[in-house]
Amino acid sequence: MRIGLAQINTLVGDLPGNSRIILDAYRTLVARGAELVVFPELAVCGYPPRDLLFRKRFVSDVIQATTAIAAEIGAVPAVIGYIEANPTGKGRAAFNAAAFCHRGKIIASARKCLLPTYDVFDEDRYFEPAEAPTVIEFGGRRIGITLCEDIWTHRTIPTRQLYPIDPVHFLAGRQLDLLLNLSASPWYSAKENVRTTLVTDAARACGCAHVYCNSIGGNDELIFDGRSMVSDAQGRLIAGLAAFRADLAVVDTAPAAPAAAGAFHPTFAQADLPDVYDALVLGLRDYVRKTGFQRALLGLSGGIDSALTAVLAAEALGPENVIGVSLPSVISSQHSRDDAAALARNLGIGFHTIPIAATVAAAEQTLAPLFAGRPRDIAEENIQARARGLLLMAISNKFGALLLTTGNKSELAVGYCTLYGDMCGGLAVISDVFKTQVYALSRWINRDREIIPVNSIDKAPSAELRPNQTDQDSLPAYDLLDAILKGYVEEGLSRRDLIAAGFDAAVVNDVARKVDLNEYKRKQAAPGLKITPLAFGVGRRIPIVQKYVS
């Protein structure tokens, strides 16, 4: 059977826009010979709609939009992620479902069984689970339909223990001719390999081809990578769509010849660094464009973090839509200014120099009577960072360019950043990228020619808020810091566990204390693009007021 996979980029809540995207993809795939067209989970409303689901008309508006889409569906059926109302008055008001549309109507609906509530997911807040997956008989074929989490029950997936049922196991005994999975599966590094195992093993278990159709695009913190794929009944992958790009493909589930290399988009299986790069570019582009901006703005310190962010912005938006601003203080070294200017030249982005000395001096003079007799301290350092934030936001307001913040995950974890200073901005582009990975990405970007000045990569990192300051005055070396953070923040290990694993007790205690103490800063941080299993953001919910030490 020739299946059309519609790997589309939707916008949450944009029912008219998403409907157009869905129908355009449908028509294109039908014209290319598809006999059935599959769309991602919640394609009609975008994923995740979150509390829009509590708006009184949201569910009925989505159903109305889906009905209107169905009216345009002809002899070739389409399976489209949407929301179904729960008519029983018991449980949540809606189901996360797939509409099987044919000849102008929704002829069947398949509901999601497994509703994740871990990490970034809150589906139990919104949806009622189905007791079992749906099998639809169509054109003499038995088609099993699952939605995203429904297939995350493989023996290798730890979260499978959360669920009392296994939809794949249920379907394995149902003599299927075809298995579909509609997904909105946000990406993190290396997740694609897990998915391939799930998709091919489910095909083998059900003894039929398995078509997996995933969303692409950025929505707030989440980046959906697509990588839709098809497995044959023997569990051999026979097609793989693009990563981080919209893609439409018609795939024969029982091809006459073995799958050609052309059946796999070059990005379907690419190395981790280009994958992270593509993810951040997509997340940045979609955040800027979907919020209605054309241009972005960022401060260029001459350091590696802002350099990497600028590279990503230039790639995502075009260099002509990116403005870099150097905001030197009296402390800033000449080589920092030169590095910032060289980067802007290399990228071909706009570049301005806005010194902060006058603003800092005015603020300090204003405060001098109040601060008389007290030593200079963090207050004065933060005045510098906040003067930069003030000036950048003024430029953002005046020119209508979205300010990007450039802090990395290591800094944000330990609070090595100034609230309302360098934390100013609408999007935190690399806030889920550890400093060690910032280096790796930057070297990878420079693989053919020097885009990021090597001096920005090689020099000792510094916030340049005090003369001769370096990050390592107050932080351990970044490879050590990142290893501790991975354990403490991402894996939930305690101080005791980390010390037992061989890390220095004083360093562990200092890092853990800083992580806990700076929760208040992260509460007010810009949304950050998620590229790891646990990012600061909606998937991590730590109280600010708390005293747990372990």
Next chain:
Amino acid sequence: MRIGLAQINTLVGDLPGNSRIILDAYRTLVARGAELVVFPELAVCGYPPRDLLFRKRFVSDVIQATTAIAAEIGAVPAVIGYIEANPTGKGRAAFNAAAFCHRGKIIASARKCLLPTYDVFDEDRYFEPAEAPTVIEFGGRRIGITLCEDIWTHRTIPTRQLYPIDPVHFLAGRQLDLLLNLSASPWYSAKENVRTTLVTDAARACGCAHVYCNSIGGNDELIFDGRSMVSDAQGRLIAGLAAFRADLAVVDTAPAAPAAAGAFHPTFAQADLPDVYDALVLGLRDYVRKTGFQRALLGLSGGIDSALTAVLAAEALGPENVIGVSLPSVISSQHSRDDAAALARNLGIGFHTIPIAATVAAAEQTLAPLFAGRPRDIAEENIQARARGLLLMAISNKFGALLLTTGNKSELAVGYCTLYGDMCGGLAVISDVFKTQVYALSRWINRDREIIPVNSIDKAPSAELRPNQTDQDSLPAYDLLDAILKGYVEEGLSRRDLIAAGFDAAVVNDVARKVDLNEYKRKQAAPGLKITPLAFGVGRRIPIVQKYVS
């Protein structure tokens, strides 16, 4: 039976501190003649621990602390909210439970059945539900134990439809001698009346006395009001503890004489305005103290919002621990400065005047070459607000005083506030108080004498960022605005619904557009104290990137 109610104020994650509070309360209540002592839900770890539950050792640490508490419990048993490990390896790793402690041991555990996932609650993320509530036989009595949400199944509660079972109904047929409910029920305006109905009707249904023990205290956004109470078997309230204060009481569930007036704390049933006032004072005090601050700082504009916030801070922390700062610009009127100074005098708080003109001028001059030829606009208005933020944060850093932000719910809803400007601060004290309620509270505060200058209350509200600017230049009258916001934000009504209800279409569309557009500001807002059923904060999860119009 004489029951000791331990209405205590815990700190999330502070296992040693909470253990001390629990044992102190136990000993006091035993000394006063209690035959059984009841504590709130999750008393050992504080509520809500949120993702601390995913720290690898958290559950075992809580169990260890509970075991250590139990070791101190003597012949008088104690029922204490804690976390029980789920030993099955299926489902979530833990239960939200009550430890029945007696003579040095946990002799039984009662698990929570109903796990809320609406509003601020995420309990399904963490806990496995029990299939039925537990009945413990002790000293010849049958004691039914429920936890918080378990009794929120009354016919008047709309969320009851979310659950397949009704623990109160289950217990009604179990010949109970006593019913206990351990709660951590965050307050919002008028919620206490709902609770009284639940508690008394459950007593009647089970035909026995019902002891309801609730937490008090502030934890991040949430304010727990306490108001623990006891109903007799006939559903008559026989005791009510204090609102917004720790309180310990021994109550005889079958008193010889009718309940005396002294059985009810004066705050147990007080009017709404003093209730809101007490809630905000407690939330502010606990946020400041539990984060380790002694002092707070705020900008005083001469307007009503900052005046109300200053009153609350002076009450919560003592006037000697509050610093008010007037930050006049060249636009600020003399009467604004005078009103700010008069307020500070009335309250006896510290007061400084820090003009922003020099900082603003320096920033504008620095930007002049870049801004040449462009008209003055919002960019310059925001420079003023952000200069204030910068100066206030410098004072906060220098003196170690927590900066309070003073915006109200109406402003925050429509984005009538400057990110990194007047939105700077660690806590948004009145961000869940509509402007109309700000007026009502202020007048109530002035009921005996003028504390807030009447001019601050009576003059037309203005951000004073442009000459002769008033809020009503860009917003509808506040009573109209608040009515629309209540429908659009709190009740989830659509524009169509509001227009059909008689509101002007242009006004509705403008307000709704502003609410949607300013989600990005609220994403970076300080945590705000919740006093309504739907506050901006963890209980409202709207995507930033979204285009839903209804």
